[in-house]
Amino acid sequence: MLLNVSYSDKKITKKIDVEVGKPFPLKERWKMGGIGSPKLKIVEASMEIRNLLILDNNADNCNVEMRPKGIIVGFRSLLESYALIIPYYKLTLYKGNLAVYSIYRDNYFIKVEADTKAVQKFFRKLLDYKADNAPTNIEDL
Numbered sequence: 001m002l003l004n005v006s007y008s009d010k011k012i013t014k015k016i017d018v019e020v021g022k023p024f025p026l027k028e029r030w031k032m033g034g035i036g037s038p039k040l041k042i043v044e045a046s047m048e049i050r051n052l053l054i055l056d057n058n059a060d061n062c063n064v065e066m067r068p069k070g071i072i073v074g075f076r077s078l079l080e081s082y083a084l085i086i087p088y089y090k091l092t093l094y095k096g097n098l099a100v101y102s103i104y105r106d107n108y109f110i111k112v113e114a115d116t117k118a119v120q121k122f123f124r125k126l127l128d129y130k131a132d133n134a135p136t137n138i139e140d141l
Helices: 010-020 026-032 047-053 117-133
Strands: 002-004 040-045 061-067 070-077 080-087 092-095 100-105 108-113
Touching: 002 010, 010 070, 010 080, 040 047, 047 070, 047 080, 047 108, 061 117, 080 100, 092 117
Parallel strands: none
Antiparallel strands: 002 080, 040 061, 040 108, 061 070, 070 080, 092 100, 100 108
């Protein structure tokens, strides 16, 4: 779900916490080596997100925050902050071209440039965490 998170609203915060869980405690963040991505350059996006990004002439950047049950992809347009909330069971991550990762949730997607080792290391950490904490599939039993 795509939300405007510019203003502190308890209803939106509760909606986010239900979907992807509350933020990790500080001790857990240290143990994981951080839960946020470096600044990611947006290469391509779905129509709804693209329509928000073209409203201003700034560089299209985003970041990804890991949560216990999903991720939050945050970006800015004009003076507003937006978040794409993606629970792990709806998250699909592709590594397409040489240095491009595609993040999908239903009909939303964002393609980001992964041209540094730090970005690739973050996506590796994200995929490992998703795999370790995914519910057991019926085929695995």
